[in-house]
Amino acid sequence: MNKSIKIIKKQIKKxxxxxxxxxxxxxEKYANPKIEMSPIVKFTLLILKFYLLFIMGLxxxxxxxxxK
Numbered sequence: 001m002n003k004s005i006k007i008i009k010k011q012i013k014k015x016x017x018x019x020x021x022x023x024x025x026x027x028e029k030y031a032n033p034k035i036e037m038s039p040i041v042k043f044t045l046l047i048l049k050f051y052l053l054f055i056m057g058l059x060x061x062x063x064x065x066x067x068k
Contacts, residue, residue, distance in 0.1 A: 017024070037045075
């Protein structure tokens, strides 16, 4: 059983690497930003992250309450 799971994981990894090589390459290239950000930009991006998390929380809450 454990051996078959390892084989399946290996096949999935190979499929992913074969089909998404270009995407992986682009993600690695742009993983670290090359521009300087001012403190106000960093603060604004932080606020935006919290806002998006808040919106996601509202969506999840609404979905759960609709299920009841």
